[in-house]
Amino acid sequence: MYLTIEKIQKSFVNDRKENVKVLDGINLNVKKGSFVSIVGPSGCGKSTLLYLVAGLDKADSGEIRVNGDLVTKPGPERVVVFQEAGLFPWLTVLENVTYGLNLKKMPKEEAKAKALDVLKMVHLSKYVNSYPHELSGGMKQRVSIARALVMEPDILLMDEPFSALDEQTRMVLHKELLDIWRKTKVTIFFITHNIREAVLLSEEVVVFATRPGRIKEIIPVPTMKDGVTPDSVTLNTEQRILSILQEEIEKVLKEEIGDDYSFKTDHLHRGDSGDMGSHI
Numbered sequence: 006m007y008l009t010i011e012k013i014q015k016s017f018v019n020d021r022k023e024n025v026k027v028l029d030g031i032n033l034n035v036k037k038g039s040f041v042s043i044v045g046p047s048g049c050g051k052s053t054l055l056y057l058v059a060g061l062d063k064a065d066s067g068e069i070r071v072n073g074d075l076v077t078k079p080g081p082e083r084v085v086v087f088q089e090a091g092l093f094p095w096l097t098v099l100e101n102v103t104y105g106l107n108l109k110k111m112p113k114e115e116a117k118a119k120a121l122d123v124l125k126m127v128h129l130s131k132y133v134n135s136y137p138h139e140l141s142g143g144m145k146q147r148v149s150i151a152r153a154l155v156m157e158p159d160i161l162l163m164d165e166p167f168s169a170l171d172e173q174t175r176m177v178l179h180k181e182l183l184d185i186w187r188k189t190k191v192t193i194f195f196i197t198h199n200i201r202e203a204v205l206l207s208e209e210v211v212v213f214a215t216r217p218g219r220i221k222e223i224i225p226v227p228t229m230k231d232g233v234t235p236d237s238v239t240l241n242t243e244q245r246i247l248s249i250l251q252e253e254i255e256k257v258l259k260e261e262i263g264d265d266y267s268f269k270t271d272h273l274h275r276g277d278s279g280d281m282g283s284h285i
C-alpha cells in the first residue's frame with residue numbers, strides 16, 4: 006500500500022474547554038495512483054484527516070505513512086488544493102505557478118518551462134500573464150491545481166476544491182481532473198460534500214460516520230471496461246452511499262436542532278446536482 010493511515014486518533018479542545026474526540030481509530034489504505042473520495046456528515050473530521058495526511062497537523066496517536074515513510078510534517082510529495090484558490094493577487098498566473106519552484110531554487114528557465122507545461126494541461130496557456138482578479142472562479146481553481154501539479158506531487162490532497170464553483174464549471178473541471186489523473190497517475194485524496202461528484206470521479210468512496218469521525222464503509226465505484234459508466238450504475242452507487250449516510254445525517258440534525266427535531270431523513274433527497282447541502 007502506498008498511503009497507509011493506521012489507528013489515527015485526534016481530539017480538539019472546544020470553546021467550552023472540553024476535549025472533543027474528532028477522529029476515532031481511522032484505518033485506511035490507499036493504493037498508488039488511485040482516486041479516493043471521502044464523504045460524510047458536516048463536522049465528521051474529513052478535513053482534519055486531510056490536514057494530518059498533509060502534515061499540517063499532528064494526530065494524538067496512530068501513524069500515517071507514504072511509501073513507508075512516516076508523515077511528520079508537510080512535504081513536496083503531498084500537496085493540498087483548497088476550496089479557495091488562495092492565489093497571490095499581486096503575481097501573474099505564471100508567477101503564482103512558479104512560486105513554489107522558486108522557493109526550491111529551481112533555475113528560472115526550468116521553472117518557467119515546467120509551469121507552462123502544467124498551465125497547458127489545465128488549458129490556461131492564454132492566461133499566463135493575467136492576474137487572479139482577471140480570472141473566473143473556475144480559472145482561479147485551475148491555477149491552483151496547476152500550482153499543485155507543478156511540484157510533481159505523489160499525492161494530491163483536495164479539500165472540496167470545486168464546491169464554490171457553479172455546476173457547469175464544476176462539470177468541466179471534473180473532466181479535466183480525470184484527464185490529469187490519467188495522464189500524471191498522481192494519487193488523489195478528495196474530500197467532497199457532493200455524493201455524485203465522489204461517484205463520478207473516484208474509484209472508491211470512503212463514507213464517514215460522525216461524532217467521533219470513523220470510517221463507516223468503503224464503497225467501490227463500478228467502472229465499465231469501456232470507461233463509460235451507465236447513469237443507472239452511477240445512480241445506484243449514489244443511492245447506496247446516501248442510504249449509508251442517512252443515519253449519520255439524522256444524528257447531526259438531531260444534535261443541531263435538538264428538541265425541535267421532528268422529521269426523518271427519508272424526506273431528504275440529494276439535489277439534482279448530487280449535493281446534500283450543509284449536512285454532509
Ligand SMILES: Nc1ncnc2c1ncn2[C@@H]1O[C@H](COP(=O)(O)OP(=O)(O)OP(=O)(O)O)[C@@H](O)[C@H]1O
Nearest residue numbers: 017018019027046047048049050051052053054285
Ligand atoms: N483547530 C481546531 N480546533 C478546535 N476544533 C476543531 C479544529 N479543527 C476542527 N475542529 C472541529 O473538529 C470537527 C471536525 O472538523 P472538520 O473540519 O475536520 O470536519 P469536516 O468533516 O471536514 O466538516 P465540513 O464537511 O463541514 O467541512 C468539527 O467539530 C470542528 O469544529
